[in-house]
Amino acid sequence: MDSFRFNTTSSIIFEAGAAGRLGRLAGPGLGGRVLLVTDPGLRKLGLCDHALRSLEDEGIAVTVFDAVEADPSLATLNKAVEAGRAASVAGVVGFGGGSSLDVAKLAALLIGSGEVLDEAWGVGNAKGPRLPLVLVPTTAGTGSEVTPVSIITVGAEEKRGASSPIILPDIAVLDAELTLGLPPAITAATGIDAMVHAIEAYASKSANNNPLSQMLARQALRLLGANIEKAVFDGNNVEARGAMLLGSMLAGQAFANSPVAAVHALAYPIGGTFHVPHGLSNALVLPHVLRFNAPEAAHLYAEIAADVFPHLEREQDIQGRCAAFIAELAALAGKLGLPPRLRDVGIGEEHLAKMAADAMKQTRLLVNNPRGLSEADALSIYRAAW
């Protein structure tokens, strides 16, 4: 068997209502002063009020930074770091979707180590140490609470990543009650993002693709496949919400160690340039990238097809099962109310060539794709998706 290395968050708490006990559960390791990083929408909804109060009840002084936008910018990260330094914080709590968690991760690194961000981009370049870090996801999608990755938008449109086990948090707190009010469109898009993490991790050509990631990806797909429609159409179903949160975390553990590939590489120019939500960007290119990959990966897609859609067990032929899997995924996105084509999200055909050139910059992802992909291939995939 090939050798591999598997890193994950060392302590994971899965408990409905846990955010209201955050001070007890996670306070002791955070020091007396904490920076809580979140977004303005969540602040307005009062979603972090219980967590805040519970930290304060434990005698922890909390500075709230609530200015994280979707696809957070470098300027926002810098402001979060300034706020943390000004308050001399000893720990960081990320509270929100992937955007807030990603800012919290790099804020903990930069405040803790004083290192220069420009030297931390890429894989394995962060030096540390970071401040104690606790992450509380409020979407079931990115799995950022268990990934070593932070994605920041640099300049007008480039999504840049820093990846290092140093920015894995000390504790992830998964509280399904936080996701009950997640609107259907965001539930659908983030849920598809989680599925894509599992699919791409399972089929990843990374030398570190490993049996743990494969097992986690398959269990993630079972949970996500069985619950995504319930979570979208019956948002108050706490069982379904819990299954989605667990599924997205398992998918995060899988791809944190067996990284994602061309679906994400082609999704980034859509999110970076046109501010289409990350999960929706993935959904728009997903069937087209999988169809492109099928000559190399049909057997892998056939292996996981029935995890998402149990009735595909009956389809014995590998090519047939792979094709049905891809068609079912496209149909599922439609059923969940996601727009099917790039033109539906306001992207003009004239932008496709630039998007294909931008996608090729994601070499860290493209190397993991089961089939080699050129700029011309990227353009054909965008054309098919348009």
Ligand SMILES: NC(=O)c1ccc[n+]([C@@H]2O[C@H](COP(=O)([O-])OP(=O)(O)OC[C@H]3O[C@@H](n4cnc5c(N)ncnc54)[C@H](O)[C@@H]3O)[C@@H](O)[C@H]2O)c1
């Ligand atoms: N670090 C990683 O491993 C990783 C992986 C995938 C994606 N990402 C990044 O994560 C970001 C996307 O994160 P996301 O999809 O979780 O969305 P997000 O954090 O950008 O949030 C999207 C919207 O959902 C709202 N929202 C979040 N939780 C809510 C709740 N419980 N109730 C009501 N509204 C809620 C937010 O206020 C926001 O308006 C992108 O920047 C993407 O690149 C990171």
Ligand SMILES: [Fe+2]
């Ligand atoms: Fe993603």
